Amino acid sequence: MSAIESNAAPKSILPLRAETLRFDAADRCVLGPVSFTLEAGRTTVVLGANGAGKSLLLRLLHGLLQPTAGAVHWNAINAMQVRHRQAMVFQRPVLLRRSALDNITYALALAGVPRQQRAAQAMDALNTVGLAHVAARPARLLSGGEQQRVALARVWALSPEVLFLDEPTSSLDPQATHEIETVIRAFDAAGTKVVLVTHNLAQARRLGDEVLFMHAGKITEHTAMDIFFSQPSSSEARAFLQGEAVWR
Numbered sequence: 001m002s003a004i005e006s007n008a009a010p011k012s013i014l015p016l017r018a019e020t021l022r023f024d025a026a027d028r029c030v031l032g033p034v035s036f037t038l039e040a041g042r043t044t045v046v047l048g049a050n051g052a053g054k055s056l057l058l059r060l061l062h063g064l065l066q067p068t069a070g071a072v073h074w075n076a077i078n079a080m081q082v083r084h085r086q087a088m089v090f091q092r093p094v095l096l097r098r099s100a101l102d103n104i105t106y107a108l109a110l111a112g113v114p115r116q117q118r119a120a121q122a123m124d125a126l127n128t129v130g131l132a133h134v135a136a137r138p139a140r141l142l143s144g145g146e147q148q149r150v151a152l153a154r155v156w157a158l159s160p161e162v163l164f165l166d167e168p169t170s171s172l173d174p175q176a177t178h179e180i181e182t183v184i185r186a187f188d189a190a191g192t193k194v195v196l197v198t199h200n201l202a203q204a205r206r207l208g209d210e211v212l213f214m215h216a217g218k219i220t221e222h223t224a225m226d227i228f229f230s231q232p233s234s235s236e237a238r239a240f241l242q243g244e245a246v247w248r
Contacts, residue, residue, distance in 0.1 A: 013076045013085050013161055014040040014193060016061065020070035023056060031056050031217040033070055043194045045208035049240060052214040054197045058164045062088045084111065086162035091170055093151035100126065101135040104154045111158055125157035129183050145176025152183045162193045181207060205229065213237045
């Protein structure tokens with residue numbers, strides 16, 4: 001999907017398979033072992049209490065961290081194809097000390113997009129997230145919701161096949177949250193596989209097709225959204241939905 005993608009690349013880097021994935025910190029297992037498969041075409045929401053390992057899982061899948069044991073398997077020929085066909089947006093957007101437009105054109109330059117195409121491609125991305133009017137403004141001086149949309153616009157310009165989102169609306173007001181959710185739906189409509197970590201159960205219902213529910217570093221449920229909310233199979237999930245604290 002990116003400008004540097006090889007003609008020999010497979011049609012999809014999905015499915016994504018986690019195989020007995022484990023991560024240790026301070027000589028203690030904090031995640032895993034977990035095994036699951038994520039298929040194309042469904043928005044996956046990762047739910048669980050604070051400390052369950054949700055953000056850690058996303059970092060392992062994205063490749064920011066290396067597992068202590070187990071592996072992440074993509075349907076790709078090499079690591080370079082995976083790197084340029086999946087992306088991650090964090091709870092607090094990471095933006096350069098440049099204009100909103102330059103944040104996007106810089107990413108396009110790194111992706112190998114020809115110079116003459118970058119500005120138009122970046123403006124199209126800003127238009128998509130409703131921020132064309134702030135193109136020349138310093139990205140770090142924008143509101144929190146606008147900064148998050150710039151981060152999403154930067155990803156949009158690169159057309160990833162898979163997008164990992166780690167609590168992208170956790171510190172935003174309802175209007176900004178609605179705007180971010182609109183962009184997430186646009187990614188889904190464009191064919192991007194979205195994997196979303198959120199604590200917002202209403203947001204999970206609005207955006208998700210399936211749930212990965214985590215408790216104490218393990219996955220206790222991987223099921224369709226409607227089944228999870230109507231018939232959770234684990235006691236931990238039932239307690240979570242009822243707002244109860246469940247300790248290790």
